[in-house]
Amino acid sequence: MTLLLTEGQVEELIDMPATLDAVEAVLRQQAEGRATNRARRRVALPKSGLNVMFAGAPEIDALGLKAYTVARGGARFYTMLFDPETGGLLSILQSDKMGQMRTGAASGVATRHLAREDARTLGIYGAGWQAESQLEAIAAVRDLERVIVYSRNEQSRKRFAAKMGERLGMDIETTHAAEEPAAQDIVVTVTSSGGPVLHGEWLRPGTHVNAAGSNFLFKTEIDREVVKRAAFVCADAREELGLEAGDLMPSLETGAILPEAVYELGQVIAGHVPGRKSPEDITLFASQGLALEDLAAARVVYDRAVERGVGQKIEF
Structure with a gap:
């Protein structure tokens, strides 16, 4: 089953202390060769654009991507979180708030150190x-x-x-x-x-x-x-x-x-x-923003959603 989480649900589930810890931990894993990140790729069209970022961090059971479009009506952000063992799609999360929080958290971690x-x-x-x-x-x-x-x-x-x-x-x-x-x-x-x-x-x-x-x-x-x-x-x-x-x-x-x-x-x-x-x-x-940071935050949100019974379950 795949869990769908809306912006409102993500905002209820995420907080800065947990995001700070998650981002710091996954950046340490990256430095120690225990997590993989791939830089953003962009497709530009005359009236819109698509941006996609990928990463995997097996120690936090996170594999996935963030994709977002930018058009005249604004930007729309989505994160797909997969199970790194089975490849199953765990969750699709609307990710505007989550992106804001992980960007702030990255600066917080940098400031801490x-x-x-x-x-x-x-x-x-x-x-x-x-x-x-x-x-x-x-x-x-x-x-x-x-x-x-x-x-x-x-x-x-x-x-x-x-x-x-x-x-x-x-x-x-x-x-x-x-x-x-x-x-x-x-x-x-x-x-x-x-x-x-x-x-x-x-x-x-x-x-x-x-x-x-x-x-x-x-x-x-x-x-x-x-x-x-x-x-x-x-x-x-x-x-x-x-x-x-x-x-x-x-x-x-x-x-x-x-x-x-x-x-x-x-x-x-x-x-x-x-x-x-x-x-x-x-x-x-x-600060440029990494998919690893997005996935670390997504894992926090997903785990809390499962624990609290938040979100809509769907089957593909």
């Missing part, structure tokens, strides 16, 4: 839906004393501050000064901008940066100075450097950073590379 232990302030570029899970995840791994948000639209950043402040029980500041969020201990970029919103000259020593809004080669939220100043740079997977890592591409093309100097977040988690070496280091995580 790369930000200074005493990091207490967060600056966010972007005030949209994706920014919500970024804040939620980072607040789960660091005891934040100050959060400040910048976006081009004043009403958007004020709505975000009010909504997330109430949800997390904290005061969230907004600013019209683009350089102010960059002066914090942890900085996140998660915007729809096609050009840099964060400039390296604004960063202070010791900052950790999560660049989370770009997964196209022609889109970058950070300038080359951010990459140049970073003592440590990592991504979800090095496989994506020539495919999707738009935030790193200008620096890679000009030789400002070599591909060999970009590590994988899982290598840090597994202890294969040290990551931050000094309190003065600037560290950078270029």
Whole structure:
């Protein structure tokens, strides 16, 4: 039997603590050669596009793919979770919320391992839906004393501050000064901008940066100075450097950073590379999003659905 789970059901079943743990565990498995990921593949048509990502992680009984279409009416996300032993289709999950949560969780895991232990302030570029899970995840791994948000639209950043402040029980500041969020201990970029919103000259020593809004080669939220100043740079997977890592591409093309100097977040988690070496280091995580992260979150949701009797069972 295959379990169908809607967006509403997924939202009821998923939470950030479990997603953080699941994403961290599967990235460790990837680094240790115990999980397999394949980068996103895209089909572009005049009025729509299809994107598909694949992965397998036998230790969490997860094999599958995420597929999503993008058209004038918006994006539609679906994850198919298979049993790696039998090949049976366990579940089809609507995956918009799940994708938001795993993207935030990846930044949370990066922050857990790369930000200074005493990091207490967060600056966010972007005030949209994706920014919500970024804040939620980072607040789960660091005891934040100050959060400040910048976006081009004043009403958007004020709505975000009010909504997330109430949800997390904290005061969230907004600013019209683009350089102010960059002066914090942890900085996140998660915007729809096609050009840099964060400039390296604004960063202070010791900052950790999560660049989370770009997964196209022609889109970058950070300038080359951010990459140049970073003592440590990592991504979800090095496989994506020539495919999707738009935030790193200008620096890679000009030789400002070599591909060999970009590590994988899982290598840090597994202890294969040290990551931050000094309190003065600037560290950078270029988040692209992996199918492994989607499957790790899907497994959490599916197991909870089975336990609680949620979802519609169908037989093919």
